[in-house]
Every structure is written in C-alpha cells, then in structure tokens.
Amino acid sequence: MEKVEISAPGKLMLFGEHAVVYGSPCIVTAVDQRIRVSVIADSGQSLEIEAPDVGLSGCLLEIDSLKNNNDLPKGARFVATAVGNFFDGFGIRSGLKIKTQSDFSSEFGFGSSSAVTVGVIKALSELFDVKLKDQELFNLSYKTVLDVQGVGSGFDLAAAIWGGTLWFIGGGKTVLPLKIEEVPIVVGYTGIKADTSALVRQVAGTKKEHPEAITKIFEAIALGVQEAKNALEKGNWPRVGELMNINQGLLEALGVNTRELSSLIHACREAGAFGAKLSGAGGGDCMIALIDNQIKVKVGEAITDAGGRVLRVKLGAEGVRDESNR
Ligand code: MEV
Numbered sequence: 001m002e003k004v005e006i007s008a009p010g011k012l013m014l015f016g017e018h019a020v021v022y023g024s025p026c027i028v029t030a031v032d033q034r035i036r037v038s039v040i041a042d043s044g045q046s047l048e049i050e051a052p053d054v055g056l057s058g059c060l061l062e063i064d065s066l067k068n069n070n071d072l073p074k075g076a077r078f079v080a081t082a083v084g085n086f087f088d089g090f091g092i093r094s095g096l097k098i099k100t101q102s103d104f105s106s107e108f109g110f111g112s113s114s115a116v117t118v119g120v121i122k123a124l125s126e127l128f129d130v131k132l133k134d135q136e137l138f139n140l141s142y143k144t145v146l147d148v149q150g151v152g153s154g155f156d157l158a159a160a161i162w163g164g165t166l167w168f169i170g171g172g173k174t175v176l177p178l179k180i181e182e183v184p185i186v187v188g189y190t191g192i193k194a195d196t197s198a199l200v201r202q203v204a205g206t207k208k209e210h211p212e213a214i215t216k217i218f219e220a221i222a223l224g225v226q227e228a229k230n231a232l233e234k235g236n237w238p239r240v241g242e243l244m245n246i247n248q249g250l251l252e253a254l255g256v257n258t259r260e261l262s263s264l265i266h267a268c269r270e271a272g273a274f275g276a277k278l279s280g281a282g283g284g285d286c287m288i289a290l291i292d293n294q295i296k297v298k299v300g301e302a303i304t305d306a307g308g309r310v311l312r313v314k315l316g317a318e319g320v321r322d323e324s325n326r
Contacts (some may be wrong), residue, residue: 002041006123007034008320010103010110011159012187012288012313013279015231015247016225018203018254020153020170025227027178028155033104035112037285037318038132039118044095045290047083051075053102054110063093067147074148078113082120082144083203089140090130098123107193108311109233109285111156117141118160122320134161137320138172152202163319167229179299180232180316183240186268187311188303190260192284199281206255214254217274221250241274241290248277256282264308271295271302286311 009030015263016026047066049059054075055173061069061076069077079098082258087093107110118141125132132140138161142154153170165183167176206216224243231239248265251257261278268289276289289310291299300310 002127003038003324004123004126005036005038005323006119006126007036007323008115008119008122008160008322009034009163009317010108010115011156012110012111012286012315013074013155014058014165014183014288015228015243016198016221016252017222017278017282018256019218019278020155020168020226021151021200021203022207023219024159025153025167025169025225026153027165027232028159029169029183029315030159030317031110032164032314033102033110034317035103035115035119036101036323037123038099039115039123040097041122041127042095042097043059048097049079049081050097050099053100063087063095074113075100076150078144079120080116081122081147082117082141084143085140085147086121086124086209088246090128092124092253092266093130094128099181101256104249104315107178108189109194109196111160114145115160117144118272118320126161126322135172137161147321149197151197157310159319161319163317165232165316172267175248178229178233181235183232183315184237184296186278186289186291186296186299186303186316187313188264188268188287188289190258190264190284190286190308192258192260194248194281194283194285196281199283203249203256205256215223215251217250221247223252237290237292238274241276244275244277244288244290245269247277251278251282254282258283260284260307261287263306264303265289266307267302267306268299271299273299282316
C-alpha cells in the first residue's frame with residue numbers, strides 16, 4: 001500500500017490577534033517546529049488514528065460517520081472531520097490509517113490542530129491524486145476548523161500552508177508573503193494551556209457589551225499591524241518593539257492578558273528587549289520579545305527567572321511539504 005508523508009509547520013502570531021477574527025489584518029510567521037502526518041489507504045471501511053502526542057492510540061472510526069462526532073477527543077476530531085470533508089468534497093471512500101507526530105507540545109499554542117488539518121488534507125490529495133491549489137487546500141482546511149471549533153480566522157492554517165511570514169486577512173481573503181530579514185525574537189512559554197475558542201468567545205461577549213469601545217480597539221490594533229508591516233520590512237527593530245508594546249496594551253484592554261504573561265513580558269522589557277507581547281489568544285500559552293541578539297541570553301534568563309520556559313524556534317519556516325520517498 002502506498003504511504004504518503006507530509007509535514008506542516010506550527011506558527012506564532014506576531015501582530016493583530018483577535019482583531020483578525022473581525023476582518024482586520026494580522027502578521028503571522030511559521031516556526032521550524034513541524035507536525036508530520038502519514039497516511040496509508042487500505043481496503044477496509046474504517047479510519048484508524050494514531051496520535052501518540054495527544055494520547056491517542058488505535059482510535060478506530062467508521063468512515064461513514066466521521067463528521068459531527070463530538071464524543072471524539074479533540075485531537076481525533078480535526079483528523080476525522082478533515083477526512084470526512086475531503087471524502088465528501090471529492091466523492092472518495094477508502095479505509096485509512098493516519099499517524100501524526102509532532103516536534104512540539106500541543107500545549108504551546110503553536111497551532112498543532114491547524115497543522116494536522118492541513119497535513120491530513122494535503123496527504124489525502126497526494127494519495128488520491130486530487131490536484132489542490134494552495135487556496136483550495138486553505139478553503140477545505142478552514143471549513144474543517146470551523147466545523148470542529150466554530151470560530152477562528154484561519155491565520156494558523158495560512159502559516160501551515162504558505163510558510164514564511166504572512167500578512168493575512170480573515171478567512172484567507174488576503175495572504176501576502178512578506179519579505180523580511182530573520183526577526184530576532186525570544187519565545188517564552190507560561191506553562192499554561194490557553195483555550196483559544198473560549199477566549200475568542202469571551203472577546204465576542206465583551207464586544208457585545210461595549211461595541212464602540214471594542215471596535216475602536218480593533219481599529220487601533222489594525223493601525224499598529226500596518227505600521228508593524230512597514231517597520232518589519234525595513235528591519236527597524238526598535239520601532240517593531242514599540243509597536244509590540246502598544247499591541248500588548250490593546251490586548252490587555254480586550255481582557256485576554258494574564259498575570260503570568262505580564263510577568264514574562266515585563267521581565268523581558270526590563271532585561272532590555274525592544275518590546276514584548278503575548279502571542280495568540282492570550283490566557284496563557286506564549287509571549288514573544290523582540291531583542292538585539294547580543295542580549296538573547298540575558299532575556300532568556302529573565303524569562304526563566306520569572307517562571308517561564310524559553311522555546312527555541314526559528315521564524316519564517318517553510319510551509320507544508322511532501323516528505324514521502326516516492
Ligand atoms: C489565536 O491564536 C488568535 C486569534 O486571533 C484567533 C484566530 O485568529 O483564529 C485569537
């Protein structure tokens with residue numbers, strides 16, 4: 001039986017989280033930590049999922065009941081729904097064995113579910129010889145993510161597909177690769193797993209209560225994202241740092257910051273970082289600090305002393321790719 005192996009990168013949000021859900025742009029970068037998905041077709045009637053990183057082993061599902069299966073653990077739901085959407089979209093039915101393996105913990109908020117979704121659909125397109133353009137791969141992956149979690153801009157899927165550093169507008173309306181030098185960044189993990197969907201819903205609730213104030217905050221975030229694009233393209237790191245601090249203040253105003261994130265962010269600023277902010281939904285996960293590379297060690301120690309963990313990643317990694325030796 002033919003086996004297809006695909007890998008897709010995780011991501012870090014640089015600017016514009018939450019506002020991107022409401023149509024503003026964001027800037028996202030792919031990281032050099034990847035998820036690998038291998039798929040084998042067989043003559044059976046079931047989908048078998050092995051995902052040891054999220055504690056799934058020998059998960060067996062009938063191929064005719066893959067979608068809307070809320071009893072499944074989250075890790076399996078993205079895989080099953082991706083397969084269901086692909087089969088329905090192209091009129092295909094087949095038994096499958098899918099194995100996923102990750103370079104990084106699903107706790108970090110690097111977008112493991114999105115990378116898995118992209119990896120599964122890309123692998124199926126190779127296995128069943130269905131030609132998918134990047135935008136079509138995005139659309140089917142985005143449908144899958146919305147089917148499973150109901151909310152999200154899809155920025156993490158774009159990072160997994162196109163890689164590099166991207167200017168992204170919600171739902172994949174615009175995906176523009178940015179030409180920038182390697183961004184000197186340090187990543188700190190709080191040790192707390194954030195619930196992205198819950199935080200997106202929380203912000204939606206705040207927006208309902210205070211529509212004008214929150215709309216103004218989103219507008220201010222969008223202005224900062226535009227300025228950050230220019231500063232990133234010029235490699236003007238002090239200015240990018242200032243814009244990160246402004247973006248962080250606006251995220252605080254949205255109510256998604258936490259004491260743990262703040263403590264890592266302030267430790268980095270005090271250690272001399274140009275700027276620092278949370279990255280992603282807030283509520284935990286990671287923060288990022290923009291630095292002069294000469295103080296990398298000092299900023300890393302500041303993160304550790306403040307109770308965080310430094311994650312070593314490179315930004316601007318390659319997007320989804322076929323790793324099969326065929
Ligand atoms: C989460 O990492 C980023 C959010 O903007 C949600 C999304 O864009 O899907 C909060």
